[in-house]
Amino acid sequence: MEISNKEFKHCDMLMLKGRIDSATAPQFSQALDAITESGRFKIVVDMGQLEYMSSAGFRALLATQRACKRYNRGEVVLASVPARIQEALELAGFTELFKTFDEPLAAVGNF
C-alpha cells in the first residue's frame, strides 16, 4: 500500500494506492493522524487507485471523521471510490457518514 499526501490551501488530500487490510491499516491511520495532529481537519481521501479495503480501513476512516467533525472544524470526504469498495461501505452503513465525490478535484472544491 502506498499513501501520498498533497496539501491544498483549504484541505489535505491523501491518495491511496493498493490494498488496505489489518496489516496496512495502521499506516493509513498514521497518515490520517499526521494531518489532524497538525491542526488540519478538512481531508479528501482519493481512492481512485485503491484496489481493496477491509473493515480495518473503515475503522480508521470512522475515527478520523469523528475527530474532524468535532467542533464543526472539518470533515473527511471520499473521492473516486471504486464500485466494490463502495458496495462494502454501503453494507457497513458508512455512506451516510461520508460525502463522496466522483472526482478528487470536486472534493477539494467542496471545502
Next chain:
Amino acid sequence: MRKVKYPAQFQYLDEIREFVAEVARKGGFSEKEVYSIQLAADEAASNIIEHAYAGVKNGSLEVSCGMQGDVITIILRDQGRPFNPDSVQPPNLKADLSDRQIGGLGIYLMRKLMDDVRYETSSRGNSLILIKRRN
C-alpha cells in the same frame, strides 16, 4: 478441498485472499462475488488473529477452501482461545457518527457477504466455516 497453513499474522492476509479468490474464480464466481468472498475471508482471518490469538506470537491458521457444485466452502481452523462470532453484537448502522461502534463491523460484513457462517469448537481447536452459493 485445498488446504494451506499460514502463520497467524496480518501480513499473510494478502495470501489468504489470493488463495480463496483463486478457488472462487475457478469455481465460476463473478468478480463482484470474488471480492465479497475475499473480504469475508479477510474479516474472518483478521478476527481470529486479533481475538483467538490475542497476545500469542506463534499461532497458526489453517485455511481449507473448495467448491462443491456451485457452492464455495472456506474453513478457517485455529488453536487459539475460542471466540464465537455469535457472541458479538451487530453494530447499529443507523447510529449517529458519535455513537457508531468501532468494533463488530468485520463480523457483520462477513455474515452479510456470505450465505452461511458457522462456528465450531472442540478440544482439537476452533473452526469458522463460511459458505456461499454462486449466483
